[in-house]
Amino acid sequence: xxxxxxxxxxxxxxxxxxAGIWMFSVHAWADIWSEPATHLDITGGTLHADGKGDFLIWxxxxxxxxxxxxxxxxxEGEEASRQPEVFDDGxxxxxxxxxxxxxxxxxxxxxxxxxxxxxxxxPDLVWxxxxxxxxxxxxxxxxxxQQMSLGLxxxxxxxxxxxxxxxxxxxxxxxxxxxGQDHITEYVPIGxxxxxxxxx
Numbered sequence: 753x754x755x756x757x758x759x760x761x762x763x764x765x766x767x768x769x770x771a772g773i774w775m776f777s778v779h780a781w782a783d784i785w786s787e788p789a790t791h792l793d794i795t796g797g798t799l800h801a802d803g804k805g806d807f808l809i810w811x812x813x814x815x816x817x818x819x820x821x822x823x824x825x826x827x828e829g830e831e832a833s834r835q836p837e838v839f840d841d842g843x844x845x846x847x848x849x850x851x852x853x854x855x856x857x858x859x860x861x862x863x864x865x866x867x868x869x870x871x872x873x874x875p876d877l878v879w880x881x882x883x884x885x886x887x888x889x890x891x892x893x894x895x896x897x898q899q900m901s902l903g904l905x906x907x908x909x910x911x912x913x914x915x916x917x918x919x920x921x922x923x924x925x926x927x928x929x930x931x932g933q934d935h936i937t938e939y940v941p942i943g944x945x946x947x948x949x950x951x952x
Contacts, residue, residue: 756778758794776906781900782899790816821950880949883945905917
């Protein structure tokens with residue numbers, strides 16, 4: 753059974769273990785409107801005999817800035833470096849009621865246009881990705897798109913591999929739940945190292 757060790761700028765951030773869980777995932781995302789440049793979530797899930805489970809959080813909205821480097825090492829083992837937080841759905845719903853603005857759904861064409869014309873905070877959004885110490889490849893949002901997403905996903909059904917997916921989407925594609933532009937989709941074996949650097 754594997755672990756995923758995550759380091760930031762050469763310092764250990766956390767190790768996600770597979771013991772007692774059925775899946776873990778990493779989600780990094782960025783868009784041209786947001787500062788800091790990239791946001792990182794590291795989560796997992798348990799599954800109980802009754803079919804219910806818990807949503808686990810190691811990192812949520814961990815903020816990365818230009819120049820930050822992440823190293824993901826998919827290796828042997830099963831123990832996490834620290835216990836994750838168990839997501840409290842009831843508490844989260846109460847916080848959303850108190851803090852979230854009210855949105856009319858579906859969004860009107862006027863509201864979408866207003867969101868698209870927000871000031872651009874990161875006009876030169878670029879990520880540099882490499883695998884197993886190969887030369888870096890630069891990835892930018894595909895033409896007409898404003899955001900990028902990197903996902904690393906493991907589950908216990910195929911414990912010997914992990915999925916890597918990198919894509920860019922437009923706001924309209926995201927709202928319509930469309931896939932956008934696929935840059936990378938592949939499965940990698942235990943022993944794989946993935947490096948992500950947040951560029952200008």
